[in-house]
Amino acid sequence: MYEVLRLRDLPFFQTVQEILSFYTCPPTCPAICCKVTDIDVDEKDRKILKKAAKGNTTMIKPSTEYESRHYKINPPCPFLEHDKCSVYHRRPTICRLFPFNICHNPEALILYPCDVGASLFDDFIDYSNCVLRQPISEKMISDFRQSHSSFTLETDRDLPIAMIGIEISDLVPFKKYLESK
Numbered sequence: 400m401y402e403v404l405r406l407r408d409l410p411f412f413q414t415v416q417e418i419l420s421f422y423t424c425p426p427t428c429p430a431i432c433c434k435v436t437d438i439d440v441d442e443k444d445r446k447i448l449k450k451a452a453k454g455n456t457t458m459i460k461p462s463t464e465y466e467s468r469h470y471k472i473n474p475p476c477p478f479l480e481h482d483k484c485s486v487y488h489r490r491p492t493i494c495r496l497f498p499f500n501i502c503h504n505p506e507a508l509i510l511y512p513c514d515v516g517a518s519l520f521d522d523f524i525d526y527s528n529c530v531l532r533q534p535i536s537e538k539m540i541s542d543f544r545q546s547h548s549s550f551t552l553e554t555d556r557d558l559p560i561a562m563i564g565i566e567i568s569d570l571v572p573f574k575k576y577l578e579s580k
């Protein structure tokens with residue numbers, strides 16, 4: 400399992416940033432990512448946020464999900480103000496990856512079905528068809544789109560959200576595909 404502590408140092412981090420630069424969050428999205436999922440925080444993130452929060456770190460709680468030193472913020476994130484991140488340039492690493500997230504498979508990232516995730520997935524379907532020549536199954540496409548339509552602030556946090564796994568080895572070729580479009 401990945402240690403979130405080292406997340407920003409992993410080779411895929413920069414590639415994900417470059418992929419995400421092709422997408423823009425719609426102004427109509429009420430920052431669902433900051434309201435419905437736990438926000439993982441590593442030690443470096445915690446130190447940076449501590450300065451932004453003027454020393455008040457009570458909202459950053461220890462988490463037992465990972466064996467390494469690890470913290471989390473319960474949603475909705477207290478740094479969200481009027482649906483904007485008040486610590487944007489100091490936000491945790493995990494926020495910089497969304498709608499991607501790490502998962503238990505070290506060879507893949509998961510993709511959340513928010514608006515940006517859905518746009519990205521549409522491009523990934525094209526990439527799979529045109530570059531990989533391995534079409535994604537209709538069922539997987541249908542499940543993800545269904546999940547997108549029900550991914551709202553009312554998302555039941557006790558119910559699993561249908562996400563898709565994207566192989567880390569596909570990130571660089573997918574980025575190149577986006578650049579070539």
Ligand code: SF4
Nearest residue numbers: 424428431432513515
């Ligand atoms: S990353 Fe997704 S959930 Fe978050 S603001 Fe953008 S579209 Fe909305």
Ligand code: SF4
Nearest residue numbers: 433476478479484494
């Ligand atoms: S730190 Fe900012 S981007 Fe991250 S969850 Fe909180 S408000 Fe959202």
